[in-house]
Amino acid sequence: MSAAQCRFFAKLAQAVCRLNIDPAKTDFLRLRLSRRIRALGLEEFDSYVDLLRSDPEGPEIRKFIEALTTHTTAFFRERHQYDWLDREGLAILGETGAGFDRPLTVWSAACSSGVELWSAAMLLAEAASRPGGLRRFELVGTDISHAILRKATAATYTEEETAGLADGFRVRYLMRSRAVFEDSRGHLYRIVPELRAKARFSACNLTDATSLPGLSADVVFLRNVLIYFEAAVQAQVIESVAERLRPGGILFTGHAEAVPVHPRLRSIGPSIYRKE
Ligand SMILES: C[S@@+](CC[C@H](N)C(=O)[O-])C[C@H]1O[C@@H](n2cnc3c(N)ncnc32)[C@H](O)[C@@H]1O
Structure with a gap:
């Protein structure tokens, strides 16, 4: 990913939802946006830039923002x-x-x-x-x-996501789910x-x-x-x-x-x- 492409992506994220992304974080941008490139069957970042430029109000903008946001969280964090x-x-x-x-x-x-x-x-x-x-x-x-x-x-959450919950909370507020997540092993649990x-x-x-x-x-x-x-x-x-x-x-x-x-x-x- 070139420096100009990084600047374009960072500027777009800023314009669409004021997300402050450092254009120098090339690895971060490459990692996150490569998934969109693969999903869309594109060959290179240039084509992705063209796509976003050609349809600034289109559905890909939302996916672009999704790809750049980080969702790290945990039960009873802090x-x-x-x-x-x-x-x-x-x-x-x-x-x-x-x-x-x-x-x-x-x-x-x-x-x-x-x-x-x-x-x-x-x-x-x-x-x-x-x-x-x-x-x-x-x-x-x-x-x-x-x-x-x-x-x-x-x-609905995986075994791993619910691991930090106290036993009493697991018993009172979680139930076993029948749902299946593609990428998860073990049981799934749903909030009551x-x-x-x-x-x-x-x-x-x-x-x-x-x-x-x-x-x-x-x-x-x-x-x-x-x-x-x-x-x-x-x-x-x-x-x-x-x-x-x-x-x-x-x-x-x-x-x-x-x-x-x-x-x-x-x-x-x-x-x-x-x-x-
Ligand atoms: C790191 S998570 C934090 C989750 C939770 N608040 C916590 O502390 O565990 C950041 C969340 O902020 C959301 N987010 C980022 N920009 C946002 C915006 N402009 N408006 C609303 N949510 C936003 C992301 O989608 C993501 O889910």
Whole structure:
């Protein structure tokens, strides 16, 4: 892949969804886009450039973006945030009525395969089963990738993906699935219907405020996605997310991410913010 091709791909990703890809990362671009070249039966990157140029609004653009996004995630990733939510967060949210007078709404804003949201769902279901615990909650997952949202909606995971879950959670919140994944060995597990019924997933581009869901969330997970945007875009995304967070609501970000200062978001712990 030539330097000019790298620049073209990086510029296109920036223009379509503000994805900040370093054009010097030739290996990354080659690896990710070779799959598209093979799938389309093309011979070389030049033909792929021509295809994208000739139909900038066409279906391949979405696949191009899909190929460049990274979906790494895990159940109870950054465990300390879930522990904090359980230990302190739910109590302070309860004071705002969340979970009691109205459902407590959790939004996973770059949800990938959904496990971030299902982890919160398990924690909330546990809290709901305790005397005096919250009574109602609802779950919203959004991501730019349609392919990964299909996985989140199916809520079906491999043995390996569910390996880190505590035994009690496996028993209460997973069921054996009859589905078969082409590339997986071992059993598959599906999130139980009681939790699935509380969740809705939809596509949205965080950098395009018009595509964001209309909601008022009590908890937002915005983790490991800000890193893909440059500073001005990060600030714009934080603004859109803060608008959709209720006063008193909680924002979790990734530990490696610097969150732009926002007048209404107060840092209350490592990668934990509360809206004033
Ligand atoms: C590394 S994963 C993080 C998943 C999860 N939040 C976590 O921390 O485990 C990043 C996710 O952000 C999504 N993403 C990237 N750019 C996005 C955008 N502009 N709008 C919405 N989602 C985006 C990707 O498709 C991917 O699923």
